[in-house]
Amino acid sequence: MEAIYLDNNASTQVDAEVVHAMLPFFLNQFGNPSSMHDSGAAASAAIKTARRQLQALTGAKFDHEIAFTSGGTESVNTAILSGLEMDPGRTEIVTSAVEHPAALTLCAHLEKTRGVKVHRIPVDHHGRLDLDAYRTALTHRVAIVSIMWANNETGTIFPVERLAEMAKQVGALFHADAVQAVGKQTMDLKSTAIDMLSLSAHKLHGPKGVGALYIKRDAPFEALVRGGHQERGRRAGTENTPGIVGLGKAAELALERMDEENKRVKSLRDRLERGLLERIPGTFVTGDPLARLSNTTNVAFDRIAGEAIQFVLNRHGIACSSGSACTSGSSVQSHVLTAMNIRQVTPLGAVRFSFSRYNRDEDVDRVLELIPGIVAQLRDGAAPVSRGQAK
Ligand SMILES: *Cc1c(COP(=O)(O)O)cnc(C)c1O
Numbered sequence: 001m002e003a004i005y006l007d008n009n010a011s012t013q014v015d016a017e018v019v020h021a022m023l024p025f026f027l028n029q030f031g032n033p034s035s036m037h038d039s040g041a042a043a044s045a046a047i048k049t050a051r052r053q054l055q056a057l058t059g060a061k062f063d064h065e066i067a068f069t070s071g072g073t074e075s076v077n078t079a080i081l082s083g084l085e086m087d088p089g090r091t092e093i094v095t096s097a098v099e100h101p102a103a104l105t106l107c108a109h110l111e112k113t114r115g116v117k118v119h120r121i122p123v124d125h126h127g128r129l130d131l132d133a134y135r136t137a138l139t140h141r142v143a144i145v146s147i148m149w150a151n152n153e154t155g156t157i158f159p160v161e162r163l164a165e166m167a168k169q170v171g172a173l174f175h176a177d178a179v180q181a182v183g184k185q186t187m188d189l190k191s192t193a194i195d196m197l198s199l200s201a202h203k204l205h206g207p208k209g210v211g212a213l214y215i216k217r218d219a220p221f222e223a224l225v226r227g228g229h230q231e232r233g234r235r236a237g238t239e240n241t242p243g244i245v246g247l248g249k250a251a252e253l254a255l256e257r258m259d260e261e262n263k264r265v266k267s268l269r270d271r272l273e274r275g276l277l278e279r280i281p282g283t284f285v286t287g288d289p290l291a292r293l294s295n296t297t298n299v300a301f302d303r304i305a306g307e308a309i310q311f312v313l314n315r316h317g318i319a320c321s322s323g324s325a326c327t328s329g330s331s332v333q334s335h336v337l338t339a340m341n342i343r344q345v346t347p348l349g350a351v352r353f354s355f356s357r358y359n360r361d362e363d364v365d366r367v368l369e370l371i372p373g374i375v376a377q378l379r380d381g382a383a384p385v386s387r388g389q390a391k
Helices: 016-022 038-058 072-085 101-114 131-137 160-169 241-279 306-315 335-339 361-380
Strands: 066-069 092-096 117-121 142-148 173-177 196-200 211-215 283-286 296-301 325-327 330-332 350-354
Touching: 016 241, 038 066, 038 196, 038 211, 038 241, 066 072, 066 241, 072 092, 072 101, 072 142, 072 173, 072 196, 072 211, 092 101, 092 131, 101 117, 101 142, 117 131, 131 160, 142 160, 160 173, 241 283, 241 296, 241 361, 296 306, 306 350, 306 361
Parallel strands: 092 117, 092 142, 142 173, 173 196
Antiparallel strands: 066 211, 196 211, 283 296, 296 350, 325 330
16 A cells, blocks of 8 residues: 655655755765865855755845744744844734744743733634734734744635735734745745745755745844854854755755646645545535635535544545644644634534645545545444554
């Protein structure tokens, strides 16, 4: 049985070309990029190349607007904390109810420990941001807005360019969590009002533990990690040269293939969706039908927990994700589906299938072959889900 991986919004397979680009920086050019000898210079030059590759992918005006970090979570934390430090008269944060925990957990902590006021803008049934609530929250007390470009669970795309323009009008900084959008959406940051943007290598066929924060040249900024002068003082610590080289290569490949891959994964995704809706009654797709990543579908099945389906699919070698996070055996409903009020229809959430450049037609065939039976069995209550009964 060949494994089928449909959980690319959680992490992706590292492209072999990326691995090959990284290897010399483990084995030969391992010098410290700050060192004055040849090995250091080679590492430093490779980091410069990676910065240019990210500049090209994001449409940043200057390559030095890219600072490398340890990943999406660090970038998001850095952006929000920096924004809060800029002006003592501004003590509020505007974010959405459906952000990644990288933003939500930090905001909750700041609310509790520093008395920061956090506006969590709600979404409608389709996961679309409430623009009236956003407009109302935007005042001169807001230090920073942090909103995702695309949602990791449903693929819903927010109009971040417009949201950034609105934030600018009240003098607030705007940070976009673009971890799910970079490599999937065309970007031209130089023509937007976005001040900061977070991205992560492992969501675009690069290695884990490396990412970047875009910081517009004139945007005020305070470092989170302090120490040496690396990354122009914006992120101290000896650079993760192999990781940064891998991220750069992954960015180059993503840019080259974006249009073609978007079309290809969209047709796989749409065929899966259509097939599920046709074959299984009481099934619906969540998220914005008009503005959605082409690789993502989040499907809810009436009367069954997404987790149960995910569990059985996993036994058949298919990796996907359920909308709920499993914490020490008890399941917690996804905050995204809760914010969308999906709870009224299904108690425990949905199944997310997310595609990448490594998925093929056969993957869709296999899922469509298996799921109707799994759903029917679960709905009958005929298949108590336990590890012992694989077939
Ligand atoms: C994965 C993800 C992150 C976190 O990135 P890491 O590199 O895993 O820390 C942040 N935001 C979104 C939307 C994500 O999907």
